[in-house]
Amino acid sequence: MNIVCLVFIFFVFLPIQCYSLTVSSRGEVWPLPQQVTWFNASRGLRGKDGIVFNPVEPTTWENCQILQDVYKHYISKKYIYSYGIGKEFVAQPEILKVNIKINKPCPGDDVYPQQGMNEQYFLTVRNDEDARIEADEIWGVIRGIETLSQLIYVEDGYYYIKAVTIYDYPRFPVRGFLLDTGRHFLAPSVIMRQIDLAAQNKLNLFHWHIVDNEAFPYTSDVFPNLSIGAFSPRHRYSKSNIQEILKFARMLGIRVMIEFDTPGHVASWKGQPGFLAKCKPGAIPSIMNPTIDDNYKFLTELLKEVVSLFPEKYLFLGGDESVFWYNDCWKFDPEIVAYMKKYNFNVTALEALHVSKVSHIVDEISKEHTRLYWQDSFIKYNPDDKAVIGVWTPHAGKKWQPVMKQIAQKGHKVVLYACWYLNYIAYRDDWIKPGKNGQGDFETPWYDCDPHEFGATEEEKTLVLGGVASMWGELVDGANVEDRLWPRASAVAERLWSDKASTSSSEAARPRLLEHTCRMIGRGFRAQPANGASFCPVDVGMAL
Amino acid sequence: MNIVCLVFIFFVFLPIQCYSLTVSSRGEVWPLPQQVTWFNASRGLRGKDGIVFNPVEPTTWENCQILQDVYKHYISKKYIYSYGIGKEFVAQPEILKVNIKINKPCPGDDVYPQQGMNEQYFLTVRNDEDARIEADEIWGVIRGIETLSQLIYVEDGYYYIKAVTIYDYPRFPVRGFLLDTGRHFLAPSVIMRQIDLAAQNKLNLFHWHIVDNEAFPYTSDVFPNLSIGAFSPRHRYSKSNIQEILKFARMLGIRVMIEFDTPGHVASWKGQPGFLAKCKPGAIPSIMNPTIDDNYKFLTELLKEVVSLFPEKYLFLGGDESVFWYNDCWKFDPEIVAYMKKYNFNVTALEALHVSKVSHIVDEISKEHTRLYWQDSFIKYNPDDKAVIGVWTPHAGKKWQPVMKQIAQKGHKVVLYACWYLNYIAYRDDWIKPGKNGQGDFETPWYDCDPHEFGATEEEKTLVLGGVASMWGELVDGANVEDRLWPRASAVAERLWSDKASTSSSEAARPRLLEHTCRMIGRGFRAQPANGASFCPVDVGMAL
Structure with a gap:
């Protein structure tokens, strides 16, 4: 390997960044087989x-x-x-x-x-x-x-x-990637390209964070008025869009797990009258009112429709970050304040109660479905014994480890998200080079994070289903989602598929990851360079 | 404007990032006309x-x-x-x-x-x-x-x-973007797309950093052996590739300024026998031997060819970062050591001597050409009175300002690069939001950096020709160059074209930049989101 040092003058000192001119392997496999x-x-x-x-x-x-x-x-x-x-x-x-x-x-x-x-x-x-x-x-x-x-x-x-x-065979049964179509719309064709790439990396789950505060692109037949929460009438997923995506994903062995996040992150659900809690002037209503029975009837009907449209039996039900609207909304809306007083609930308990209600709804609708939630309510309470928990925070260092431990100790199955917020970016080979500045600068590089590494007992290890690489959409749309995901998510894919001991060396992985990157490019996709200087047999835009 | 707050839990504290759901302007112009x-x-x-x-x-x-x-x-x-x-x-x-x-x-x-x-x-x-x-x-x-x-x-x-x-009319005559085809090859079609986009942003100069340590994709008729420095025989620019690029750029009013960087960054010039200095074992020879007359004869012939191929009268001659190979090469190669001893030169003086020699070569070849160099030799010496200087460092804070002052005080015309290293990335609306961690995290956002802002006298201001947004290629190739450049370089383009006072508010610019981003997308290019949640009339991959 030809080591080339590139140097950047910085302030008055000279930190030297050494990049390898990686030479591609030939005919090798990513992720590494068992x-x-x-x-x-x-x-x-x-x-x-x-x-x-x-x-x-x-x-x-x-x-x-x-x-x-x-x-x-x-x-x-x-x-x-x-x-x-x-x-x-x-x-x-x-x-x-x-x-x-x-x-x-x-x-x-x-x-x-x-x-x-x-x-x-x-x-x-x-x-x-x-x-x-x-x-x-x-x-x-x-x-x-x-x-x-x-x-x-x-x-x-x-x-x-x-x-x-x-x-x-895969090490973990759940190996996913998350796309967020609530902050920017992703055209169905763009989504299908990512599904195609996911299969090329032997991932098996697309976590579709379909709606969020900013937009509601899901089109409901039962509640068509919800579509006023879409960016525009053109920025919606029709039933046939969704069915096409589902069919394509199935053909490549990719599960499509849909997420409808409540009680928070629902500002775009404004098409359902009475759903949103009242908030302080200046605050955008972004959390539902959990004290109104009609809101749960509405959720029941909506989830019935969702469950009939999506064949996947894992159903993600959100539950994150309600805390951000406690003060502005739940502690402000007179109806909610009165409710909490009457039943002697505080806001976190109210949130847990909501999770419990949603779980009961799903239980009513289907005995076949597994409910998944973000960790938030499950840190303090345990509103659903059977829920699978997505651990998404904290990202920094290895501080996600005690959270994994805590959730596993309660007996929940768990999926690790916290290590792999691929929307965060930094100027470096971040699949393997650590940062130290926090956000966008993960101390644990993607490739090094192991979902079992939290002091897990053998029994707790069996609760770890796998992990998901997330591409949150605040700064990502169809223009950059593909090159920002790949091959960075490929590093995650190998961690989740391959034997840990056989893939402990990133230096050994480097030529193989380059070949894999070139392979994706050769197939017409935009996978960005994982490392420093390199080239592919056919680079993007090169004539054959 | 609909303000939406997105929140990230981090350690135990909760920093809140507020993004605006930007609404696009309609029929407005970027960069803002005078x-x-x-x-x-x-x-x-x-x-x-x-x-x-x-x-x-x-x-x-x-x-x-x-x-x-x-x-x-x-x-x-x-x-x-x-x-x-x-x-x-x-x-x-x-x-x-x-x-x-x-x-x-x-x-x-x-x-x-x-x-x-x-x-x-x-x-x-x-x-x-x-x-x-x-x-x-x-x-x-x-x-x-x-x-x-x-x-x-x-x-x-x-x-x-x-x-x-x-x-x-433009505020500055030089408004450029730099692509680096030395670290990753960029297909001619990819380069032409960036030229097209540059014209849509009223930039007028493509600084083509064509070769570097890692690769020599330029194809010389006079010295065909130099092509052994290309990544592969397919990773080369033929004369007809270059002519096609030049013709296309001309049609859109874009100048193509080529750079051949010496004495350092020349590891890939290994096809020219005797050109490279000898270096310590383990160090890759990456700097030329400036003590051999034949090397200057070679440079003369090469530059003659370059000057006849490229019609642009600005010729960029490099001259950066030799310091990195002083110890390993110039102070190691016995011939160079002996030369320095004989003529009582130290390494920085030797570097300046080299610059002076190159300038004389260009002067011999053509009286019409303007020579440009990176700042390095011109900080201590002044090896070419007539040279235009590219100020590329330091990037941090406003520390480039004293360097601009120093160069301008010597009477040189100057082009500012330091503010706009767009290859550096961070998770934020970096065209306007400042960072504080240095590399990839510029304290001065792209949009706020003003090339006149260095305590310049009115006379010194006339020496400031403009600026260039650089996309160095270590982590960038045809897969990600386009969305990483645009619309981030659009912010630079407005700073260099438009009146400063009329464009002092980034909040006022935001809807216009979104429209401009959408316009580039509507034209079939991949411009990434400049801000938080947003949408375009036609997003990437959307059917019409």
């Missing part, structure tokens, strides 16, 4: 039509529509051979057949990936025989196809695929 | 074919090819009517004719914009008569056409143009 045996050999590929998929018993094209869709997606989008600069390999006339076997029946169109989805797969590529991908479920095959595509590389203008045997 | 009289009226436009350009004496289509090209560019790329969501305006059947008059003859194909280019223009749009753009030179007309296009807006689905009289 078990890999390299055969120290590669097989030449004929070229553009050098690979075919071949379902083998009990799988057939006929009984597995989703496999057809995935195949078409990978072949038509050239996700196999993404650089597109290889030549026909006349010395290798044979087409590589990839036998694909799925042990369980393929899911019908209405079956979506859910918690517990089985993503493990076996993959072999040998010089002298058909390649093979085998998995219990289609979701594993999808991961295996991505891995297969990553084994392909170009040398001297020819395509090769590495000979290998892989047995692979 | 003199504007609004007629408080708008004129309806028929629709897609609602505007035609009409050259008037002495200008004709025949005697002004560049005007034809600009017209085609604006019309074919829909830069007029960029949102594309307006309907045919049947109530307004008349086509708006824009009479265009250029007082001086249009330049031939081989005439490029240069220092002293005249960019002033008059523009009138009235309800009852033809619109008019008049300028002394084509460069003013190009600026006027951009302004005209910005006066158009959509209301209730119809296009309107604001009635107005504008007299406009």
